[in-house]
Amino acid sequence: MDRTCDSVVSWGKLVLLLLVIRSASADVGHMGVAHVSSGYSQCSWKDNGDGTVTVGVTINYDYMPNVNGSGGPMVFQARGVMFYSYDKTGAPKQNTFVADYVWLNGVGYTDRQSTLPEYAIYTNLQFPPTSLPKTPWVEWRPFSATVTARIQKAKIAEWPAVSIRAADVTNEFDIAEITGGAYVSADTTGGCTLIADPIVTPPPPRPQIELTVTAPDWNLGELPRGNNEKVFPLPRSSFVLEQPTCSGISISRMRDSLSMHITKTAGSATAICSRIWQTPHRRCRTGSP
Incomplete structure (x- = not known):
């Protein structure tokens, strides 16, 4: 009898601890991973000659994955694009919005945040009236997206390269492409270098x-x-x-x-x-x- 009571108390403590951990995770931000896209292509890097560079990549977004959150299936809100930049040692810069402008199929972002300090995610949560066509940012079906971004060279002077990662934005947390991101630098000439984990030091650019x-x-x-x-x-x-x-x-x-x-x-x-x-x-x- 005593053992049963002890067991109930122990399980109760464990459940309470898990709830506390989940609550803390929600407070500091959380990122999930899933098959958000089927790959990257046509990576590009262009020096604009005015102290900025334009980077680009084509992302083949998949269906919005079915991912369960704390209260059941999560609600898809929009597509997202994650950017990782690096300091002189190759470590991800913390809480840095490296891109000044980001476009997806020609439509600019409206929201950006640093859910976790290692990356910044750009998205567009604006839903137009039903009489107007929706923007590509809120398309949940598969499609090909041309992503371009303008970056000040001063922000990436220590490590002139960025990693770009496909993502989806939900009502609970960001979902990142499970295979990683595309690594784009001044050496990029059309092909894409896949980097499995963008927070690991990438190959140094020339x-x-x-x-x-x-x-x-x-x-x-x-x-x-x-x-x-x-x-x-x-x-x-x-x-x-x-x-x-x-x-x-x-x-x-x-x-x-x-x-x-x-x-x-x-x-x-x-x-x-x-x-x-x-x-x-x-x-x-x-x-x-």
Whole structure:
């Protein structure tokens, strides 16, 4: 009799503990996983030349999966797109909305949140009036979605890459694609690199190096036929290489010889200058090549 009472009390404590754990999980956020999509394709990365990049991926969304929540089957609300960005060590940045703009089949997001600190999810929960067609964000049937996002390069300077993961938004928690996400970097040229767990350090992207070179003002004027020399005094003989800026690599100073061939035709004569780098004088040889 005593053992039975003890057993009832123990089970009661266990059930109470599980309820507390579930309540705590709901407070801090929760993510489920399921087969949200059938794959990724057409990954892209475009430098816009204005301090931003546009990344893209095609997601083939499946039917909204049948997932049970705490009160039974969960209610599908909208499609979602998860973004993961990384610090210089490759660890996911915490509570970071890396994308400024996100579009799904040309329709922008209206809501974003960081349910868990490792990712940000973008979605659109606006349901238009019944007289208007619904947006692709709230389509629960299978369809192909072209996802594009604009990102400030400063936000990903330490690790110029992002992971993009298909997701569904429900009334309880986010459901992420169980196979992982698409890893997109400046190296991306059309294919998609699948990353099984976006919170694990991904392959480092290749360093992105930007050089600013100021070329001298070479005015060769009229060049006579035959073999002649033209001497350029400083500073017109020098290339000026500014301090390089790099992503993912540290360079304090870069000095190297430049090789440039400049051709100007004067009748059948050609002027060629080569290997120009901080030289006091540079002779240009003219003559038939």
